[in-house]
Amino acid sequence: MSYTLIATDQALVDLRKSFQARNIQTIAMDFEGEFNLHCYGEHLCLIQIFDGTNSYIVDPLKISPVELKNTLESEALVKLFYGAASDYALVFKKYQIRMARVVDLQCHVDVLNLPGKGLDSVLQVILSIPPANKKKFQMHNWMHRPINPEALVYALGDVIHLFTLRDALQARVEEAGLLEELSARQKAVFPEFNYDPTPRIYKTPEFRDLNKRAQEILKALFEWRDATSQGLNCSPENLLRKSLLFTLARNPDSVKSLRPQNELNPRLFLELQSVLTKIKI
Incomplete structure (x- = not known):
């Protein structure tokens, strides 16, 4: 699987300009993080992006908080996630970033009341995509550099199907007459988020x-x-x-x-x- 590595502020700025020049208004996105497993604290370690054609790996350990904020809070881009609540919380706690225009496809799954909520299960049920073997990277140290190329392919696997999944889920929601329920669910996922520091x-x-x-x-x-x-x-x-x-x-x-x-x-x-x-x- 080919991808472009984004590891400088300028490269991230250029990527946003590229989206604008190509009239890309929606991107699929996912994060990998560290949560007190291999080192102290919670850290944003990787941002995976798919624009419908090309894949990108953004290394947030090499990007300034300002440019991360400019990207994640951009109103110019809709950001497709699956299970975005923990990602939203991570960047708010770490950088005080409030991600803008997030569409969480797990909300579609919730209102449709599908039996399996995990992404692998949903991909199998909706798109007949067999589940990936994720055990190898479930406890991967995403803080380590350089990142294992096999781990990067694994990480990108969580975004490359999100556009197709969105279309299929949206069609089911419309057919079931659940658009109002979906709208309410999306709003409930990201209320006015205030970080509670209580352990x-x-x-x-x-x-x-x-x-x-x-x-x-x-x-x-x-x-x-x-x-x-x-x-x-x-x-x-x-x-x-x-x-x-x-x-x-x-x-x-x-x-x-x-x-x-x-x-x-x-x-x-x-x-x-x-x-x-x-x-x-």
């Missing part, structure tokens, strides 16, 4: 089920893990698993059963013990 762990039923004291302990442990992971640029989960946070919050003395050579290196193990000691005072 997701504090919103879980497991956290709410803790007593007040255990919640205080978990918050202290979480803050220590987050700050330490940021300093080491490592995944917080790799430093101290979420399940262990809850175990220690419920029973701080269980730290004695941890083996530093397996769970933490000796220095971090001593830091963890110190955190728990201060909480218990």
Whole structure:
């Protein structure tokens, strides 16, 4: 699969000018990101674009936030996504970008009440395209450069069928008389988005089920893990698993059963013990 790599601000500016010169008003788009799996934090790692004829890979790690904003907030381009909510949230949290003119094809699937919601399932049902083998890249490190060419082909696979899928889904929506429901659904996907910085762990039923004291302990442990992971640029989960946070919050003395050579290196193990000691005072 051939594609053009966009890895400078000027190249991205030229791409937008090319769309305008060729009267391209709609592009298919998808993101690949890093979500505290291989390093600390959430990062936009790749933008895949298909204009109906040509494919492009935009490397956001080499593009300025200004030009990313100019592209993603452009009112000149309709952007076809499938399952755009997490992508929308990522660029807002990372760059305060509010993507403009997004059409999320998952909304079509929702109003049609199709049995499978994943893109592979929908492509198979609607376009008879067999599902791709995605297991190899489900936990891929998209921060790594250079990017594996095979991974880039995998990533582009999520955009090259979106135009055909849009036409097929739109026809079904119209035939079923669901245009009003689709319009309402599209508006509901992207309400006035305001980033809530509250860590997701504090919103879980497991956290709410803790007593007040255990919640205080978990918050202290979480803050220590987050700050330490940021300093080491490592995944917080790799430093101290979420399940262990809850175990220690419920029973701080269980730290004695941890083996530093397996769970933490000796220095971090001593830091963890110190955190728990201060909480218990």
